[in-house]
Amino acid sequence: MRVSRIGIMGGTFDPIHIGHLIAAETAREQCDLHEVWFIPSYAPPLKANEPGVSGQQRYEMVCEALESNSAFRALDIELQRGGVSYSYDTIMELKHRYPDHTFFYIIGSDRINDLPQWHQIEQLANQVSFIGVERPGDPINLDALPAFIQARVQLIPMPAIPISSTAIRGKVKAGKSVQYLVPDRVYSYMRRNSLYEA
Ligand code: ATP
Ligand code: MG
Secondary structure: OOOEEEEEEEEOOOOOOHHHHHHHHHHHHHOOOOEEEEEEOOEOOOOOOOOOOOHHHHHHHHHHHHOOOOOEEEOOHHHHHOOEOOHHHHHHHHHHHOOOEEEEEEEEHHHHHOHHHOOOHHHHHHHOEEEEEOEOOEOOOHHHOOHHHHOOEEEEOOOOOOOOHHHHHHHHHOOOOOEOOEOHHHHHHHHHOOOOOO
16 A cells, blocks of 8 residues: 555544634645544543533534545544543554554644643654644643654644634534534534534
């Protein structure tokens, strides 16, 4: 198999929004990635899932969002594996399944700053490099990170998208519109299934 450069977008995607998609598309273009694979976590290590929305529903929203981009794929490997979703386990599984691919982990600035707390970060940083994008309100402080992490993070510019899933859930709960903050197909899915409503 041809060597492919694959970006990995991990997250809870509760729900997926245009910030995730623009980050992935920016990384794909600027870092010459062949594809970006979106991997919804089953149980994220450092935060809680929103009750009432299943992993299957988060995965289905990701599938809806990626429909129009043939370079984007949704993978349900963390949902299938269950338990706490450690990126290290996921990357090892992917490298085992696809030994000829090179993987790049795409992460926003909030996650860059907490990289030292990631499970088995030293081993993970040996296996992948990170493509970092800045999120409004979360300045990246690379100097605060250990040298072995700094050496593995490449920062790329991306348009500032001040959107989070937390803000989207809050808006829906408050009866406010989230149209255009999520792709149309995700918006329809959320409405059809009454997700995040009060
Ligand atoms: P929540 O508010 O529930 O934490 P979120 O918007 O942060 O949701 P996640 O699923 O936690 O979304 O994030 C997945 C990945 O996407 C993380 O690496 C995060 O930093 C990145 N990301 C999320 N929103 C943006 C954004 N607006 N711009 C750039 N990166 C983002
Ligand atoms: Mg988050």
